Amino acid sequence: MEKKISMAVIRRLPRYYRYLTDLLKVDIKRISSKELSERMGITASQIRQDLNCFGGFGQQGYGYNVESLYREIGKILGVDRRFNTIIIGAGNMGNALANYANFKKRGYDLIGVFDVSPDRVGKEINGLKIMHLDEMESFVRNHKVDIAILTVPSQNISEVADKVAALGVKGIWNFSPQDLKLAGDIVVENVHLSDGLMVLGYRIKEKEQG
Amino acid sequence: MEKKISMAVIRRLPRYYRYLTDLLKVDIKRISSKELSERMGITASQIRQDLNCFGGFGQQGYGYNVESLYREIGKILGVDRRFNTIIIGAGNMGNALANYANFKKRGYDLIGVFDVSPDRVGKEINGLKIMHLDEMESFVRNHKVDIAILTVPSQNISEVADKVAALGVKGIWNFSPQDLKLAGDIVVENVHLSDGLMVLGYRIKEKEQG
Numbered sequence: 001m002e003k004k005i006s007m008a009v010i011r012r013l014p015r016y017y018r019y020l021t022d023l024l025k026v027d028i029k030r031i032s033s034k035e036l037s038e039r040m041g042i043t044a045s046q047i048r049q050d051l052n053c054f055g056g057f058g059q060q061g062y063g064y065n066v067e068s069l070y071r072e073i074g075k076i077l078g079v080d081r082r083f084n085t086i087i088i089g090a091g092n093m094g095n096a097l098a099n100y101a102n103f104k105k106r107g108y109d110l111i112g113v114f115d116v117s118p119d120r121v122g123k124e125i126n127g128l129k130i131m132h133l134d135e136m137e138s139f140v141r142n143h144k145v146d147i148a149i150l151t152v153p154s155q156n157i158s159e160v161a162d163k164v165a166a167l168g169v170k171g172i173w174n175f176s177p178q179d180l181k182l183a184g185d186i187v188v189e190n191v192h193l194s195d196g197l198m199v200l201g202y203r204i205k206e207k208e209q210g
Numbered sequence: 211m212e213k214k215i216s217m218a219v220i221r222r223l224p225r226y227y228r229y230l231t232d233l234l235k236v237d238i239k240r241i242s243s244k245e246l247s248e249r250m251g252i253t254a255s256q257i258r259q260d261l262n263c264f265g266g267f268g269q270q271g272y273g274y275n276v277e278s279l280y281r282e283i284g285k286i287l288g289v290d291r292r293f294n295t296i297i298i299g300a301g302n303m304g305n306a307l308a309n310y311a312n313f314k315k316r317g318y319d320l321i322g323v324f325d326v327s328p329d330r331v332g333k334e335i336n337g338l339k340i341m342h343l344d345e346m347e348s349f350v351r352n353h354k355v356d357i358a359i360l361t362v363p364s365q366n367i368s369e370v371a372d373k374v375a376a377l378g379v380k381g382i383w384n385f386s387p388q389d390l391k392l393a394g395d396i397v398v399e400n401v402h403l404s405d406g407l408m409v410l411g412y413r414i415k416e417k418e419q420g
Binding site for chain 1: 217218220221223224225227228251256286287288289291293301302303305306307309310312313316317318356357380381383387389395397399401402403404405406407408409410411412413414415417418
């Protein structure tokens with residue numbers, strides 16, 4: 001079961017994973033694609049198609065075994081694996097993310113926070129002393145850093161990203177509004193918060209028009 | 211051209227809109243689905259299928275007219291429309307969002323910020339004085355508030371959401387890790403930041419395994 005799963009399906013897996021986590025919490029042991037569809041707002045046929053991609057744990061007339069589906073999706077997503085993570089940019093967004101308890105639970109350990117502002121360097125975020133960006137290079141060389149979360153201003157983003165990539169960090173989570181595209185092996189996920197807001201705006205408009 | 215477009219397509223439209231905006235900036239007037247595919251990392255057939263949903267502006271051997279596609283998607287998303295927006299929760303995330311210049315550009319005007327903490331109430335965010343949550347009701351009654359962005363702790367989320375819904379606000383953008391489901395006409399978009407982080411983790415793991 002190591003065949004290639006499309007990125008479109010992968011992007012939906014964290015969502016399945018969240019819903020299955022909630023089902024397990026309330027001790028639901030099996031669920032049909034129809035019920036899952038109603039809870040998640042995804043069509044039942046989409047769910048069947050998605051879940052078929054990795055073996056298909058549904059049985060006719062029985063539904064999905066919640067726990068085995070949860071375990072399998074968790075394995076695909078790599079939730080058993082831990083990632084050493086740093087944040088570059090200790091402004092409001094950096095602070096908000098540093099304090100997001102969910103990340104640690106999901107396997108992402110925050111081990112360093114960096115900034116350039118004298119007002120921030122030396123202060124603490126979530127028990128970590130903010131270091132100057134100049135210290136990042138030696139820090140990354142001495143710790144195995146997997147992921148850098150970038151919450152720096154747009155004008156600094158490509159310089160910082162290049163630095164991080166050159167140090168062999170494996171992935172960047174980019175919160176600047178500007179998309180990053182980097183050569184080489186580093187993986188980039190660009191966050192576009194305003195996309196979600198635009199979808200909300202669309203849905204409001206649609207509702208108003210009936 | 212007012213037929214129903216599926217939510218899956220709608221959720222991709224902001225992304226098309228961003229890419230088209232970038233193309234217009236560098237004065238690119240037409241583009242094939244193949245080129246757009248390479249830039250966006252979506253398959254060309256998905257792009258053709260998506261864009262066919264609302265009329266299909268592509269011409270065989272010519273490609274898409276960037277400007278008309280941009281205008282049409284903008285119209286569907288309602289970018290010509292402005293939304294009065296408030297933020298409830300003036301912590302780090304609330305501050306980060308209040309300072310996100312992109313929102314205003316996209317039609318979302320921040321007109322009020324609320325919190326309950328005496329440390330925050332009375333201070334300013336982005337030129338707006340933070341009000342106590344107790345003042346929210348009269349504020350919403352006196353201003354036409356379309357959207358409430360909720361960045362309150364998980365334990366307060368449903369109480370605050372119910373209050374907002376009862377006041378006739380049209381949409382909620384929920385940043386608490388807990389999904390909100392509300393009865394009635396109010397539209398909710400739940401933000402799940404950790405979903406993106408999990409996708410990043412998956413892609414790193416995939417790369418490591420070759």
